[in-house]
Amino acid sequence: MKIILLPGVDGTGVLFKPFVNTFKADVSVEVMPLTTDSDQSILNQVSIIEQAVGDEEVILIVESYSGLLAYELAKRNKIRIKQFFFFGCFLQPPSFIGKLGRFLPVRLLNIIPDKVIAHILFNRWSSVELIALFRKAIAAGNFSNLKKRIRIIGTYHKPSQVIDVPCVYIQATMDNLVSAYNLKAFEDLCSNLQVEVVEATHMLLQTQPQTMSQLIHKHLQL
Secondary structure: OEEEEEOOOOOOOHHHHHHHOOOOOOOEEEEOOOOOOOOOOHHHHHHHHHHHHOOOOEEEEEEOOHHHHHHHHHHHOOOOEEEEEEEOOOOOOOOHHHHHHHHOOHHHHHOOOHHHHHHHHHHHHOOHHHHHHHHHHHHHOOHHHHHHHHHHHHHOOOOOOOEOOOEEEEEEOOOOOOOOOHHHHHHHHEOOEEEEEEOOOOOHHHHOHHHHHHHHHHHOOO
16 A cells, blocks of 8 residues: 655646655655656556556545546556545636646746745745745756646546545635636546545645645545
């Protein structure tokens, strides 16, 4: 048994640092960055995850963009997934920003002022350390691949196949990137779903690692 963390659209896993430093479990915890292959199709991404997981039973903690990959993994049913935790995830374009993002140069992320990043991503939990971590994640990523993932977000169509893996969906009340309506897709497509609504921004695992750790342990099925 292993717990695997799949990152958001940056794909690096760098942003998991505050959570990994806090979260303790009786099994190993692994951050699995997304593939750096030029082929960023969902099919290729999930195939690589499947190969890495092999026969081991896993619990997946997935953030934002990786919700698309997690759903596909469950639908394909090629690995043994015991449970999902979805943080700020979506199964359709998540907001107006999500639709618009594919038309913007991703290098704009390098020039967005810290105050804007603080407001959009971190709100009252913002700190110099969190903004620096965000900058580090962007610098560590591949802009071409990031652009491809953002394009997937903006053009993704809500699927229809129901999955039966036990799921916990954590919805933030102050999420500027994933609108509240995204919960409905998980309610429609996850036959075994529990929902937690928390006062937080999109960056739940970064701004409130201790609270999110406790929430996971509340539902964890080891």
